[in-house]
Structures are given as C-alpha cells and as structure tokens.
Amino acid sequence: MDAILDFLKTTGFAMLADNWKVIIMIAISCVLLYLAIVKKFEPLLLLPIAFGMLLTNIPGAEMFHEVLFVDGHIHWDLFGGATITQEFIDSIENTVVASTLTAGETISVGLLDVLYLGVKLGIYPCLIFIGVGAQTDFGPLIANPKTLLLGAAAQVGIFITYIGASLMGFTSQEAGAIAIIGGADGPTAIYTTQMLASNLLGPIAIAAYSYMALVPVIQPPIMRALTTKEERRIVMKELRPVSKTEKILFPIVVTIFVALLVPSAAPLIGCLMLGNLMRECGVTERLSKTVQNELMNICVVFLGVSVGATATANTFLNLKTLGILVLGIVAFSLGTACGILLAKLMNVFSKKNKINPLIGAAGVSAVPMAARVAQREGQKEDPSNFLLMHAMGPNVSGVIGSAIAAGVLISLLG
Numbered sequence: 245m246d247a248i249l250d251f252l253k254t255t256g257f258a259m260l261a262d263n264w265k266v267i268i269m270i271a272i273s274c275v276l277l278y279l280a281i282v283k284k285f286e287p288l289l290l291l292p293i294a295f296g297m298l299l300t301n302i303p304g305a306e307m308f309h310e311v312l313f314v315d316g317h318i319h320w321d322l323f324g325g326a327t328i329t330q331e332f333i334d335s336i337e338n339t340v341v342a343s344t345l346t347a348g349e350t351i352s353v354g355l356l357d358v359l360y361l362g363v364k365l366g367i368y369p370c371l372i373f374i375g376v377g378a379q380t381d382f383g384p385l386i387a388n389p390k391t392l393l394l395g396a397a398a399q400v401g402i403f404i405t406y407i408g409a410s411l412m413g414f415t416s417q418e419a420g421a422i423a424i425i426g427g428a429d430g431p432t433a434i435y436t437t438q439m440l441a442s443n444l445l446g447p448i449a450i451a452a453y454s455y456m457a458l459v460p461v462i463q464p465p466i467m468r469a470l471t472t473k474e475e476r477r478i479v480m481k482e483l484r485p486v487s488k489t490e491k492i493l494f495p496i497v498v499t500i501f502v503a504l505l506v507p508s509a510a511p512l513i514g515c516l517m518l519g520n521l522m523r524e525c526g527v528t529e530r531l532s533k534t535v536q537n538e539l540m541n542i543c544v545v546f547l548g549v550s551v552g553a554t555a556t557a558n559t560f561l562n563l564k565t566l567g568i569l570v571l572g573i574v575a576f577s578l579g580t581a582c583g584i585l586l587a588k589l590m591n592v593f594s595k596k597n598k599i600n601p602l603i604g605a606a607g608v609s610a611v612p613m614a615a616r617v618a619q620r621e622g623q624k625e626d627p628s629n630f631l632l633m634h635a636m637g638p639n640v641s642g643v644i645g646s647a648i649a650a651g652v653l654i655s656l657l658g
Contacts (some may be wrong), residue, residue, distance in 0.1 A: 259303030265557035266301050272560075273298040273552075275354065276450070285457035289430060289548045293449060296552020300356060307354035308553040314341045316442050318364055320350050327532050339443075340558045356553040359546050362446070363438055368547035370515040375540030376431070377519025378497070378532045379612065384637040387483040390590070391603070391634070393640025397586035398493035398607030399649045401426040401578030406653070409571050414564075417441045420653040422568050425452045426575025427646030428459070428610040432512060434551060436650040439658050446555030447565040451572035459613045460620075462573070463580050463605050467621050470584045471601045474593075476625040480634045491524040500649060508658070509638040509651025516647065576608065583607035583638060606635040609642030 252258060260267060276294035280287040300308040312322050314336050322328075330347040362368045385391060401421045409419035421437040421444055433452040437445050455462065468476075495517035503510040522532040583604035591598050602622050606614040615635035622631040 253632065254304065255306070256303040263303060265561050266303055269301040269555070269557045269560060270298060273545075279454075279457075286430075286453045289453050290450075290457065292548025293453065293555075294550035295619075296356065297446070297555045298552075299549070300553040300556055304614070305354075306352060308356035308360065308556070309351050309354060310349060310554075310556060310559070311345060312353070312357055313347070313360065313364060313442065314339055316374055321487065323353055323357075325350055325352075327639070333538060343424045343557065343615055356550055360550040362543075362546055363434065363550050365443070366392045366435055366438060366511065368550075369435035369438075370511050370541045371543045372431045372547065373512055373515040373533060373541055373647075374522075374535045375537075375543075375604050376521035376611075377516040377579070378523045378536045380516075380638070380640055380643065382494050382520060382525075382640055383486040383491060384483060384633050385641050386486045386494055388634070388637050390599075391427035391637030392641040392644075393590070394583050394587055394604045394638035395607040395609070395643075395645040396579075397639070398579040398583035398609070398642050399427060399642075399645045400582040401575050401580075402646075402649050402653075403431065404578050405571055405575035408574065409460075412567060412571070414567070415441070417657050418444055418564075420657045421448055423572050423575055424448075424646070424650055424653065425455065425568075425572040426579045427642070427649060428452070428456050428576060428579065428608040428614070429643060429646040430456060431547075432609075432646045432650050434547065435512060436653060442554075444564070445551060445561060446560055447568045448572075449551045451569050455576045456610045456613070459608075459610045460617055462576060463608075463614065463617050464621055465467055466577060466580045467584060467602055467605050467618075470581060471588070473527075473625055475588070475601050477621055477629065478598050479626070479629050480600055480631065481597050483633055488526070492521065495521040495524070496643065498644065502644070502651075506648055506651035506655060508655040509648050512647040512650060513644065516643065538627055555557065579608045580605045600629075600631055600634065603635040603638055607638040607642040607645070609639065609646045611639050614642075615639040 254513055259304045280290040310318055311455040327347050328349050333342055333345050336342045405426050406419045406423035409422045412466045417440040421441040424433050430452050434449055437448045499517045500515055502513045519535055522528045584601045587599045587601040587604035602618040606618045608614050618635040619632040622629045
C-alpha cells in the first residue's frame with residue numbers, strides 16, 4: 245500500500261491539485277486544437293503548436309525546461325547535466341524562471357529541449373522559408389513592379405505598432421517582436437521574436453498564426469470601410485507575360501540588393517530566394533519538390549511543437565499576453581489599411597491603369613489567403629472582375645517586405 249501511495253503522489257493528477265495555472269493552459273491548448281481541427285484555422289501549424297503547449301504543461305513530464313534558455317541564452321553547461329547553483333539563480337533573479345529553481349537540482353534534458361534548439365538557433369524558420377520560396381511565383385510582382393510599393397506600405401503597420409507597444413511599457417526588444425505580427429508571416433515572426441524577445445515566443449507565435457487564419461474575418465470590414473463601390477469595381481489591365489530569364493534573375497538580384505541593404509535580413513531573404521531559384525531555374529526540380537514537401541513538412545512539425553512548448557503557465561498567463569493579443573490585431577489591421585490607402589493615393593496620380601485598392605490589403609503577406617480575400621471582395625461588386633493574379637503581386641512582395649522589416653528591427657534593436 246505504501247508503494248501504491250508513493251506512486252500516486254508522483255502522478256501528474258496529484259500535481260494538478262496544487263497548480264491551477266497548468267489546468268488553464270491545458271484547457272487553452274485543447275481550445276486551440278479544436279480551432280485547428282474543427283475550424284481549420286491554420287491547422288498545419290496551429291495543431292503542432294497547440295500539442296506542444298499541451299505537452300509542456302503536463303505536470304511531471306519534464307519535456308521542456310525554460311531554465312536552459314533563460315535570459316535569451318542557451319546554457320550549454322546545463323545540457324550536460326550540470327547542477328543549478330545559487331550563483332546561477334541569483335544571476336537570473338529578475339526572470340520568472342528563477343522562482344521555480346532550487347540550488348543543487350540537476351536538469352534532465354527533455355525531448356522538447358532538444359527540438360527547441362532549432363528555433364533558438366534560427367534553423368527552422370529559415371528552412372521553412374526555402375520551402376515558401378519554392379512555392380512562390382513572383383511573376384505577378386515582376387509583371388507589375390509598382391505593386392512592390394503596396395507590399396512595403398503594409399509593413400508600415402509594424403512600425404506604428406512598435407511605437408504603441410513601447411508606450412504601453414514593453415521594452416524596445418519586446419515591442420519590436422510584437423510589432424512583427426503585423427507582417428502576417430509566421431516564420432518571420434518566430435525568427436524575429438527569437439532574436440529580440442524569446443520570452444514572448446509562445447504568445448507571439450500563437451497570435452501571429454491565429455490572426456493569419458482569421459484573415460477572411462478581419463480584412464473584409466476594413467476593406468469595405470476604406471473603399472467605395474466604384475473603387476472596388478475597378479478592372480485592372482491584364483498582366484504581361486514574364487520571361488523565364490526574368491524569373492531566374494529576380495531571386496539573384498533581390499538577394500544581392502536586400503542583403504547589402506539590410507544584412508540582418510540576409511538569412512530569411514537568402515533562404516526565400518534560394519527556394520524560388522530552385523523552382524524557376526529548371527535544373528533542380530527534384531530539390532524544389534523536396535524543399536516544398538518533405539523538408540518543409542518536417543520543419544513545420546518541429547517548429548510548431550517546440551514553439552508551443554514555450555507557452556508554459558508561468559510565461560503565458562499574465563497581462564503581457566493580453567497586451568500582445570491586442571497589439572497583434574492592431575498591427576495586422578494597420579498593415580491592411582496602409583496597403584489600401586497607398587493604392588488609393590497612387591490612383592490620384594495615375595490617369596491610366598488604375599489600381600483596385602482591394603489588392604493593397606494583400607500586402608500583409610498571408611500568402612495566398614489575403615490575395616483570395618481581395619478577389620472575393622472584388623467579385624462581390626463585379627462577378628466578372630478577376631483580381632487574384634493582381635493581388636498576388638503585393639501579396640508576395642509582402643513576404644519580402646516583412647523579412648526586410650524584421651531585418652531592420654533586429655539590426656536596430658538586437
């Protein structure tokens with residue numbers, strides 16, 4: 245009987261009684277699983293993120309240890325089984341993790357600790373960007389280069405939100421990580437947050453992917469509020485054909501220019517354009533298919549589960565998380581609005597070849613969902629109007645723009 249009682253005391257059920265925050269986190273992870281499976285909100289990433297959140301909050305499982313990555317650093321000595329000293333606890337006394345540690349204890353590295361190294365070292369987001377590049381057709385952007393301005397305008401919301409977050413009391417690094425949610429690009433948000441404020445990785449990743457999934461809900465009211473019926477009915481001129489040579493030169497030229505302009509953006513832009521060059525060059529078809537499918541799928545699983553693991557009860561259940569959720573939707577909405585408003589401004593100075601302002605909303609980078617929303621809203625006013633390919637121009641330029649914005653923030657704040 246003593247053995248049975250001792251066993252029961254070691255179960256997660258016994259530990260739940262003294263930790264109500266863990267119960268809330270498990271409930272939140274189950275809600276996110278419901279949204280991913282039933283509502284299909286970005287299921288490819290929201291499902292592994294939610295399951296990683298579930299695993300990290302199971303009492304006694306010890307699959308993820310925040311102490312290994314506390315204060316923004318990888319403590320390699322603790323990976324080798326070093327003992328926690330009082331000096332180490334004192335050195336991180338301003339962190340939430342410090343209160344959970346006891347001098348003399350030894351950390352047993354868990355599965356999620358190892359997987360999280362790929363996030364901490366910036367590996368998974370960059371590998372995913374290779375796959376994104378291989379799936380992206382930059383033809384609409386090359387055919388109509390001025391749509392690059394719409395993608396750039398959508399990034400203005402990032403910098404406005406940065407100012408707002410700073411005024412709310414977040415540090416400059418935290419404000420930069422929160423603002424990047426406005427780019428509506430999950431890997432970029434994760435990469436930037438890891439570089440600037442890794443303690444906010446869980447809330448920011450969940451906010452970024454949740455808002456990306458809600459593009460069809462968030463954007464239409466903003467699009468209708470900022471445009472007139474006449475503007476939504478504008479029919480754009482058919483795009484010119486783009487040669488193979490142009491498509492091959494584009495990723496090379498963009499990589500050289502952006503990497504020289506913003507060196508901090510080189511990892512993301514370089515990987516994005518490498519994948520696109522594999523797609524367009526015509527001599528690496530096997531590699532292109534691999535990075536689009538097997539490599540990307542593996543990285544998505546590892547990235548999602550390990551990012552979800554950072555959403556522990558101590559770091560997630562606080563007022564900062566609520567502030568992140570509010571600022572995230574502000575950033576996303578501002579990005580949508582700025583893209584639309586710039587399109588309207590460009591029409592003021594253009595007597596011919598007017599731009600349908602709806603495609604400006606696609607500059608937020610949620611590929612290809614934002615472009616589809618622009619197409620849908622345009623066809624509500626004129627069923628014969630096809631805006632999808634036109635909207636893909638600012639949509640893919642938004643991917644480039646968000647990576648550049650991330651590089652700027654990392655360069656200035658990192």
